[in-house]
Amino acid sequence: MALDLFKATWVVAVAPPTSDRISHYSVRGGDAAALLELMYPSGG
DSSP: OEEEEOSSEEEEEEOOTTOSOOEEEEEETTOHHHHHHHHSOOOO
8 A cells, every 4th residue: 555645635556465456546635534444444
């Protein structure tokens, strides 16, 4: 997992160990709840 924490937007890149693909996500800067939901999905 890689994070770029800019003021306006946080960018998250995830590369699962079982895949060669990298998934990219954007979160509004400062939205810690959304960042945690990406890292630890509640399933739903």
